[in-house]
Amino acid sequence: MHHANHFYGHAHVLAEYCGLDPEQPPRINGYLQHGWNVVDGLAPGTPYVPGRPIFVWSEQTRRRAWSMGRRQATVVGAPFLYLAALVDQPEVERKGTIWYPFHGWEGQHVKGSHRRLVDEIVETEPGPITFCLYWHEFRDDRVRAQYENAGRVICHGYRGFMWQDTDVRFLRNQLDELRRHERVASNRLSSAVMYGAAVGCAPAVYGDPMHLEHEDGPTADRIRRQWPELHGTHPDPAVARASALYELGDGYLASPGELRAMLGWSARQPAVMAT
Amino acid sequence: MMRLIGGEMPSWTEERPPVGGALYAYIADQVPAGASVFVAGPHDDALVDALHARTSVTCLLRSQTDATALEARGVEVVCGTIAKLADAEKYDVVLALDGLDRLCSVEGPQYDWAESLQALRRALRPGGMLLLAVENELGVHRLVDPSTPTSAQTDGAWRPLGEFDTKPGNPTRLAAKLSAEGLAVDWLGAAWPLPEAPTLIATPNALTDGPVDALAAAAAGAVGRAYADRSVLSDPRRLAAAAVRGGLGPEFAASWLVVAHRAPRPGIALALPPVLLGDAPVIEIAPDPDGGWVRRVVRPEPGRDLSALTGPLPAGRLLEELLLAACLRHDLPVIRRLLTGWVAALPGATADNVVVDHDAFMLLDPSVPAQPEVLRRFAQTLIGGVYTHPWPAAIDLGALTAILHGAAGLPTGVPAIPDDDFAAPDSRREHEEQIRALRRQLADAASRVQWYEAELDKRDGQLRKAHRQIAMFSGHLSYRVAKLGLKAAREARNRLRKGTT
Numbered sequence: 155m156h157h158a159n160h161f162y163g164h165a166h167v168l169a170e171y172c173g174l175d176p177e178q179p180p181r182i183n184g185y186l187q188h189g190w191n192v193v194d195g196l197a198p199g200t201p202y203v204p205g206r207p208i209f210v211w212s213e214q215t216r217r218r219a220w221s222m223g224r225r226q227a228t229v230v231g232a233p234f235l236y237l238a239a240l241v242d243q244p245e246v247e248r249k250g251t252i253w254y255p256f257h258g259w260e261g262q263h264v265k266g267s268h269r270r271l272v273d274e275i276v277e278t279e280p281g282p283i284t285f286c287l288y289w290h291e292f293r294d295d296r297v298r299a300q301y302e303n304a305g306r307v308i309c310h311g312y313r314g315f316m317w318q319d320t321d322v323r324f325l326r327n328q329l330d331e332l333r334r335h336e337r338v339a340s341n342r343l344s345s346a347v348m349y350g351a352a353v354g355c356a357p358a359v360y361g362d363p364m365h366l367e368h369e370d371g372p373t374a375d376r377i378r379r380q381w382p383e384l385h386g387t388h389p390d391p392a393v394a395r396a397s398a399l400y401e402l403g404d405g406y407l408a409s410p411g412e413l414r415a416m417l418g419w420s421a422r423q424p425a426v427m428a429t
Numbered sequence: 430m431m432r433l434i435g436g437e438m439p440s441w442t443e444e445r446p447p448v449g450g451a452l453y454a455y456i457a458d459q460v461p462a463g464a465s466v467f468v469a470g471p472h473d474d475a476l477v478d479a480l481h482a483r484t485s486v487t488c489l490l491r492s493q494t495d496a497t498a499l500e501a502r503g504v505e506v507v508c509g510t511i512a513k514l515a516d517a518e519k520y521d522v523v524l525a526l527d528g529l530d531r532l533c534s535v536e537g538p539q540y541d542w543a544e545s546l547q548a549l550r551r552a553l554r555p556g557g558m559l560l561l562a563v564e565n566e567l568g569v570h571r572l573v574d575p576s577t578p579t580s581a582q583t584d585g586a587w588r589p590l591g592e593f594d595t596k597p598g599n600p601t602r603l604a605a606k607l608s609a610e611g612l613a614v615d616w617l618g619a620a621w622p623l624p625e626a627p628t629l630i631a632t633p634n635a636l637t638d639g640p641v642d643a644l645a646a647a648a649a650g651a652v653g654r655a656y657a658d659r660s661v662l663s664d665p666r667r668l669a670a671a672a673v674r675g676g677l678g679p680e681f682a683a684s685w686l687v688v689a690h691r692a693p694r695p696g697i698a699l700a701l702p703p704v705l706l707g708d709a710p711v712i713e714i715a716p717d718p719d720g721g722w723v724r725r726v727v728r729p730e731p732g733r734d735l736s737a738l739t740g741p742l743p744a745g746r747l748l749e750e751l752l753l754a755a756c757l758r759h760d761l762p763v764i765r766r767l768l769t770g771w772v773a774a775l776p777g778a779t780a781d782n783v784v785v786d787h788d789a790f791m792l793l794d795p796s797v798p799a800q801p802e803v804l805r806r807f808a809q810t811l812i813g814g815v816y817t818h819p820w821p822a823a824i825d826l827g828a829l830t831a832i833l834h835g836a837a838g839l840p841t842g843v844p845a846i847p848d849d850d851f852a853a854p855d856s857r858r859e860h861e862e863q864i865r866a867l868r869r870q871l872a873d874a875a876s877r878v879q880w881y882e883a884e885l886d887k888r889d890g891q892l893r894k895a896h897r898q899i900a901m902f903s904g905h906l907s908y909r910v911a912k913l914g915l916k917a918a919r920e921a922r923n924r925l926r927k928g929t930t
Contacts, residue, residue, distance in 0.1 A: 204872070415834070
């Protein structure tokens with residue numbers, strides 16, 4: 155329905171979970187939430203077509219969507235949890251921290267001092283640090299160099315745009331990296347922190363939150379007020395994990411059959427290949 | 430023999446059918462043999478005949494035609510209006526299960542409820558027993574009725590008082606009115622689903638302190654069967670169940686049946702259980718010494734094995750109500766647990782015949798044969814009742830059934846079978862909701878069409894641009910030179926290849 159359904163290879167993960175070809179996920183009959191957010195599950199500016207379902211991660215997001223007039227939200231849980239259920243890796247030794255500096259996106263750049271942030275991270279983190287940058291900051295030599303001075307720098311891949319160049323292994327790369335680290339941290343509460351907490355990393359959110367061009371300040375403050383258990387340099391990991399799992403829709407994952415029927419992938423509705 | 434007492438209505442018959450049904454027949458059978466019984470108003474032939482076989486029966490009818498037919502069956506009939514009844518202190522039992530509305534003819538004084546009661550009391554011997562049914566003007570059957578008794582159009586409704594009559598409005602006031610007439614209440618039961626043929630009669634104690642969940646389910650089932658395919662204002666099953674669960678079962682029942690005796694002390698006693706249930710067989714539900722509730726078939730139905738109905742009454746809530754509540758809460762984990770447990774334990778039972786107690790799934794009525802397509806029926810309950818549920822985009826029965834199959838852990842390849850409606854009350858409130866939902870779906874569809882048109886325009890623009898570029902490049906001089914060059918190069922390569930082989 156919308157090209158954001160393919161971001162991070164989400165549609166591909168769900169196709170694999172449903173027993174379909176992960177290389178050619180059928181068109182999803184609706185909008186799949188592609189990142190944790192505090193609105194209705196849709197990214198700002200998504201051209202919503204009325205009557206189509208929004209597949210959101212959590213019941214809380216569904217309630218929020220309802221209050222915003224989106225009556226068609228259905229809770230499916232985060233694709234990351236489906237992937238975690240699919241990929242049963244042997245436990246490897248966890249070392250250090252994977253740190254996700256808050257990123258902007260193609261249309262909205264982040265403002266703040268990367269150098270000051272790096273200094274604070276190095277001062278706080280006890281072990282080796284892996285910095286994971288968003289693709290367009292990773293490609294920016296100047297930004298990348300500031301992090302390379304302090305640790306290993308990686309990028310999980312390109313999330314894709316208009317169904318083109320999607321790195322379908324994005325989420326797998328992320329899952330693999332998270333399972334190799336003791337801690338996951340960021341300067342903003344984000345999907346990555348929740349993913350990490352969900353797969354056994356001790357989460358932390360601290361440091362200069364930076365800000366986006368034209369960003370809504372009160373929303374960032376609201377997030378800190380509502381999820382204090384996920385903020386700070388060393389929040390209680392058990393409490394933080396429970397909170398993160400709730401946000402990701404743990405306990406709400408559908409069976410492959412139910413998911414196929416919900417996404418319009420069941421046998422009675424022949425799959426239409428995505429363009 | 431027929432006695433014409435005055436006020437009789439020749440060439441006229443009652444339009445509404447007489448009161449009857451299995452439960453009233455069973456109760457009438459409890460009247461001691463040999464008693465003198467006065468049956469006031471129209472009662473079912475089978476009931477009267479059964480009484481006539483065991484007791485000395487006199488029937489009061491205002492219709493001379495009906496009285497003649499009854500007389501032809503050998504029953505003694507008093508024909509006329511109740512104001513002319515002069516049988517003082519004559520009967521052991523007065524049976525008025527039709528209520529007191531059809532005792533006055535068009536001739537003479539028009540008694541209200543209290544005056545009719547006084548007339549019947551006078552006919553009782555001291556210690557005699559009155560079995561009286563009183564319709565509840567605020568019963569669920571009235572609340573869902575699209576028509577109103579106060580604008581009745583039938584020939585028998587020449588004084589359609591409805592709720593403006595003097596009849597009591599709840600069991601407590603009923604007992605008080607009887608007491609004021611020197612009639613002491615021995616037993617009182619609330620009857621569902623309709624005054625003319627109850628299939629569930631339960632005492633207020635049983636409805637409030639007894640197996641409330643099972644009785645709520647029984648009340649919902651009783652009205653569901655009575656109102657299958659009938660036009661109603663709103664679904665009486667939900668009202669009935671909500672009333673019983675909320676402790677308001679007696680207040681919302683269709684009628685009350687009272688057994689009273691003329692003071693000072695009863696000459697005859699009836700032993701009635703707390704709950705009677707059934708539309709052909711009769712089942713009683715009563716407490717056992719251990720504090721539980723047990724069922725017992727007190728009147729079997731020929732040709733039907735009801736042995737499974739004898740034993741403890743299953744405790745717990747009705748699956749249908751649990752599922753609906755979980756759908757309204759969007760509680761997917763609970764919905765999946767209920768669906769999975771249901772289809773694993775009782776795949777042939779409809780959701781309104783399954784009781785859930787923690788993780789145990791039990792049949793409410795084990796005598797009901799297995800049903801097909803139970804998940805599809807529940808999908809229809811969701812769609813037909815316009816209940817909010819977690820899959821709002823699944824607006825057709827097939828799509829929602831497939832999802833329910835998936836959620837229950839069954840294969841989702843649901844066969845496409847025609848949308849034949851399962852019998853259910855035809856509710857106007859749900860029609861309103863359906864119209865609202867359809868309007869929204871139409872508006873959504875219109876928006877989608879606009880969106881697709883805009884997308885089409887955009888893609889058309891892109892296609893035109895691509896065509897222009899192709900045309901431009903294919904006709905351009907440099908393109909033609911490059912094409913010729915490419916052709917020459919390809920020929921040279923082919924010549925070289927031929928030369929080397």
